[in-house]
Amino acid sequence: MSQGSNWVFTLNNPTSKIEIDDTVQYCLYQLERGVNGTEHYQGYIQMRSNRCRMSNVKRVLGDRAHVEKMRGSQEEAIAYASKDDTRIDGPWECGLFVKKGSNKRKRIDQCRESPERMAIEEPDLFNAWRSSEKMKKFRSEYMGPILNRGWQLQLTYGLEQEPDSRTVHWVFGPQGAEGKSTYAKWLDSKGWVVLQPASVKDMTHLYGSENVQAHLCIDISRRVDPSHMDNVYEFIEMVKNRNIQVTKYRSYRIRELNQVHVVVMSNHLPDYCKISVDRIKLIEC
Incomplete structure (x- = not known):
């Protein structure tokens, strides 16, 4: 070359x-x-x-x-x-x-x-x-970082629109080194809650204790625990529905009226057996 x-x-x-x-x-x-x-x-x-x-x-x-x-x-x-x-x-x-x-x-x-x-x-x-x-x-x-890759511009445009009650922006990049984690860090600097997959108890607790009215980004590592990956689907549906049940340490329910954006950064395509197809807006790196 x-x-x-x-x-x-x-x-x-x-x-x-x-x-x-x-x-x-x-x-x-x-x-x-x-x-x-x-x-x-x-x-x-x-x-x-x-x-x-x-x-x-x-x-x-x-x-x-x-x-x-x-x-x-x-x-x-x-x-x-x-x-x-x-x-x-x-x-x-x-x-x-x-x-x-x-x-x-x-x-x-x-x-x-x-x-x-x-x-x-x-x-x-x-x-x-x-x-x-x-x-x-x-x-x-x-x-902040330079976010001028094609998929980054596409995602930024989507996030500039008003959030709704269903859409999940799923960024799929199988190769790595495509700027997904850089974008997630930028979202974190803008006040988003950025989490990695964990148990539903841990994710609801962290989101509830940080800022339940903030937009959410799940940054999934390549070697994610399969059980934690399953938990992501349950958790992001809770967040999009604005009805979050927190059961770690003590049990309580968070009910919010504001709509938020949800972004998932992943090396894998979404499993449509675990989430409705119409929820996912797929963005390929």
């Missing part, structure tokens, strides 16, 4: 701006409309490592992006990604561009290692580097 630092990409029907991470040196892209009327991002992305694979680029841009290794020059790739004739909006830039064969990357590393000296010797480069670093810090501290 080919490796390199310079890539070009197309992303059809984008729903949000591109957010880069620390693996990216520079990215330029714009919103265009093609001859068939499809809106898309056309872009050029430069990775920090010159041994970067296509899969690494797609982790940044999302699985829906069509990615190719750059064939011409950097200038040609940038010109193509910022052409006027099909542009709707943009272009937008992120990071600091490093020209092939230049020592700019070394000088950027020097900004990191000797900021006081570089602020005096190369103030323009230093100020650009400092601005880029501040934006990265802001994104990591205040914006």
